Amino acid sequence: MTARRRWSTEEILDAAAELLRTSDAESFSVRKLAAALGTDSSSLYRHFRSKTELLRAVADRILLAAMDSYRPEGDWKQRIMSLAQRVREAFGQQPQLAAVWGRHASSGTGSRLVMEEILQALRASGLPDEEIPTRYHRIAVLLAALIAAEAGVSAITPEEYEQGMELFRVAVLGADPGRFPALSHFARDVRPLGADRHAAFEEILATQLAHIETAMRSR
Structure with missing residues (x-):
């Protein structure tokens, strides 16, 4: 009897991303992924403990792609705008995964890179450290909502x-x-x-950043 092939973590994520191109997070399942790979679900659970953990890992690869070769340029607002556009464009190439990111978030390296850059940019703005986490959260929620909403339109x-x-x-x-x-x-x-959508995305984000700047000037 021929032994089943052992799939690497990266190969599993490649297959999951491909399966998600033609489906969504709701209909996606580890069982379907295992069938596509010609294996059983138990072999995939050795790499990922749950469907949610797998989806988070796939979404994180999009963030890694967005951050590839990224270099911060300009003032703090330009840095955040540039980063936001990179993330938007990365998910635009695979809109089904934008909903995954918006719903399940991510805790991988890609997510940490995005978080680090936004926090660094906010620090460069001159905001007091105690206000930065709240401002970061507002920006993160806004980005996830805008990108997921846009992806929903793109996917139809x-x-x-x-x-x-x-x-x-x-x-x-x-x-x-x-x-x-x-x-x-x-x-x-x-x-x-x-x-x-492109102009709306930029205008809404710019308004949020302008709100931060106005709050700083009124001190």
């Missing part, structure tokens, strides 16, 4: 997108002026959530 099929756009047009342009006067007034200018 063209047919689903068109259906959503048609529903949006019906809901907005067909709104009853008597019941929805403001919506009717702005109907032709209101845009769907998926529109102009």
Whole structure:
């Protein structure tokens, strides 16, 4: 009887990332991954204790990719903006994993590199040390939410997108002026959530950083 192949941790993560390209965290399972590798679930649990631990490890590889060759440049705001764009672009190449990151977070090297750079940038801003953890948390929550939301739009099929756009047009342009006067007034200018995502991402993050700067100046 031929012995089953022993898969390395990196090979398992490669296969998991590939499986997640065509599914999502909800439908993903260790059993499906084991079947794709031609092995049994017990062999994978020698590397990862649970599905959640495995998903965290896959998401962390995206953060590692984002931080590859990264060098901090500019002032503290430019550093955070640059880092945020790198993380956004990295997850944009595999949007299914953005939801994984937003839901399960990560505790690996990639996560630590991102955390370190944001904390270093906030320190460079001149914020008192006691305020930095809270400011960091606000930025981290904002990034995870924006990237996961954008990925959710990116992951839908063209047919689903068109259906959503048609529903949006019906809901907005067909709104009853008597019941929805403001919506009717702005109907032709209101845009769907998926529109102009790049500019919206930058503007929302820049607003948060400007809020920090304003708070510092008012001391």
